[in-house]
Amino acid sequence: MxxxxxxxxxxxxxxxxxxxxxxxxxxxxxxxxxxxxxxxxxxxxxxxxxxxxxxxxxxxxxxxxxxxxxxxxxxxxxxxxxxxxxxxxxxxxxxxxxxxxxxxxxxxxxxxxxxxxxxxxxxxxxxxxxxxxxxxxxxxxxxxxxxxxxxxxxxxxxxxxxxxxxxxxxxxxxxxxxAGAGQLTKMVNQICIAGVVSGLAEALNFAMRAGLDADQVVEVISKGAAQSWQMENRSKTMVRDQFDFGFAVEWMRKDLGICFDEA
The missing domain is CATH 3.40.50.720 (NAD(P)-binding Rossmann-like Domain)
Incomplete structure (x- = not known):
């Protein structure tokens, strides 16, 4: 083929x-x-x-x-x-x-x-x-x-x-x-990811401003209901201000714009 x-x-x-x-x-x-x-x-x-x-x-x-x-x-x-x-x-x-x-x-x-x-x-x-x-x-x-x-x-x-x-x-x-169902499903995916990533970022910022060891915080809460793929794979680099994962903020804004238009 x-x-x-x-x-x-x-x-x-x-x-x-x-x-x-x-x-x-x-x-x-x-x-x-x-x-x-x-x-x-x-x-x-x-x-x-x-x-x-x-x-x-x-x-x-x-x-x-x-x-x-x-x-x-x-x-x-x-x-x-x-x-x-x-x-x-x-x-x-x-x-x-x-x-x-x-x-x-x-x-x-x-x-x-x-x-x-x-x-x-x-x-x-x-x-x-x-x-x-x-x-x-x-x-x-x-x-x-x-x-x-x-x-x-x-x-x-x-x-x-x-x-x-x-x-x-x-x-x-x-x-x-x-046709279109794949894109609609991807919109659901992006809404979920945007919510989890922004929530995780705010939570880690709160932890550090409160004087907590962010790595220890993640180690503990990741064993409970707060656990997520984003926490497991992104929290350590977030704490260290490392954000180069091949997906730009502008792309997420574009994706969420599609969601808003569809909604």
Missing amino acids: KVGFCGLGVMGSPMARHLASKGYEVVVYNRNTEKAKQWVDKNGGKFALTPREVGEQCDVVMVCVGNDDDVRSVVFGAPSAKSLSASSKSVENGLLAGLKPGTVLVDHTTASATLARELSAACSAKNVGFIDAPVSGGQAGAENGALTVMCGCDDQKVFDRVRPVFDAYAKACQRMGD
Whole structure:
């Protein structure tokens, strides 16, 4: 099976690497062509100069970029599917223009459910399958091939066909419902994470201002009802003002903005 991957950022690059390591023929695209060339030099496979070229060569194509407009730019070849200012050439270079009937587009970007439904409808019109499949686990999860994938897909058979591919970089994967359900589930995930992280940060700040040994506090309370993945994995570095985990505050603000819009 030939698998395409559009977007070689902190998440996409290791995800594509895992696909190559599992024996898939991988074709990559990145806005920065030099980055795509470097990825191929290191991992094998091929790179394409446009998203359309990826679609023309592959059975399944993954997209993992920044936001709704970035996804539209890759898929439709323009900032928006409805953009009147997009040149015909840019539209022709979009991923959807290259996808053949029977292929599948997978969007791993954390984006809106509205976009997922828009993409699903556009793909359906070309007899192309679509899965919105945002991931959780961060950069570490991508590097270690241990992501959780939350999927929305209108066709169970399409999901079942692509499901084994996700195993290359996922420890868990589930279809949550029709198109958009994956993104809605990711919104639930982000609301939970934002609440836990902010609560943990406030609690640790309180502990230190009160003159307590924060490490000892965490050691004790982590054995009770306050225990969480964030406490176990982030508390020690929070206390030491170390926050470089590959996920920027701006990204969380973007994700929560999607939640507010949906609510």
